[in-house]
Amino acid sequence: MGFLKSFFTNVFDEEQQSVADRMVSSFDALSEEELESHLGVSRYGEFELTDAVRPSYSLDIVPRAGFRHDVYRDEESRSDVPVLMAATTKRRLMDTFMDLLEPLGPVVDVVIETSHGHSGGGHTDLYREHIDMPILQSILWDYEDLLTNDGCTGVAVLNPRTPQEVQLDEHKLLIVYGSDLRKFESVLIDHHVDCDEQLRFITEAEHVHSTTDRYIQEFEELKMRLGMDGGV
Structure with missing residues (x-):
């Protein structure tokens, strides 16, 4: 699979930072053979991970498909935004993502996110306004391998007039924000991603x-194709 230990970065949610040292050591304590064996496992039952991310060695969470409802608290506007969080197997990922984009409308904004060259959870966002959906989808399909398998690249597509947003994040989770998510729920169900409110994610x-x-270089190419400024 070409996984090299030097390429791996442990990433934790903000609330987990206080235990980061303990969590890092759970991988550091592994032998090279144990590490390679764990990283070489991509399938858990019917669910196949992309090359972008691997779960903990102890499998605290076993990856599986599904979606659940959540809420994002926007502190600036002091409002709660409904959220769908979803995971799907590798072979369905890009098709599901592309179909989730359709309800956003014919003209959208796009953000690509990179954590290449960052440590401690930092990242850079690059923004492009007003791009026709068919053009955007064509470009994204050209970079399917990068978007699917690079654990340091994410993309978000949004319609600020709705407002609604669809993300394919660095973990290859699908995340949808907006006030009316019924069309997006239907897309997920059509792609065999069913609702499970108890689902936990990687x-x-x-x-x-x-x-x-190679993915760092491809990200630079994607940035240029989308007409974005800024270096990585």
């Missing part, structure tokens, strides 16, 4: 991300 426990020099 981000909610220790996990590791993977990237390569």
Whole structure:
């Protein structure tokens, strides 16, 4: 699979930072053979991970498909925004993402996110306004491998006039924000991603991300194709 230990960065949610040292050591304590064996496992039952991320060695959370409802608290506006969080197997990921984009409308904004060259959970966001959906989807399909398998690249597509947003994040989770999510729920169900309010995601426990020099270069190419400024 080409996983190299030097390419891995442990990533934790903000509320887990206080235990980061303990969590890092759970991987550091592994032998090279144990590490390679764990990183080489991509399938858990019917669910196949992309190359972007791997769960904890102890499998605190076993990856599986499904979606659940959540709420994002916007402190600036002091409002709660409904959220769908979803995971799907590798072979369905890009098709599901592309179909989730359709309800956003014919003209959208796009953000690409990179944590290449960052440590401690930092990242850079690059923004492009007003792009036709068919053009955007064509470009994203050209970079399917990067978007699917790079653990340091994420993309968000939004319609600020709705407002609604669809993300394919660095963990290859699908996240939808907006006031009316029924069309997005239907898309997920059509792609065999069913509702499970007890579902836990790989981000909610220790996990590791993977990237390569080739993906760093491809991210730069994607940035130029989308007409974005800024360096990585």
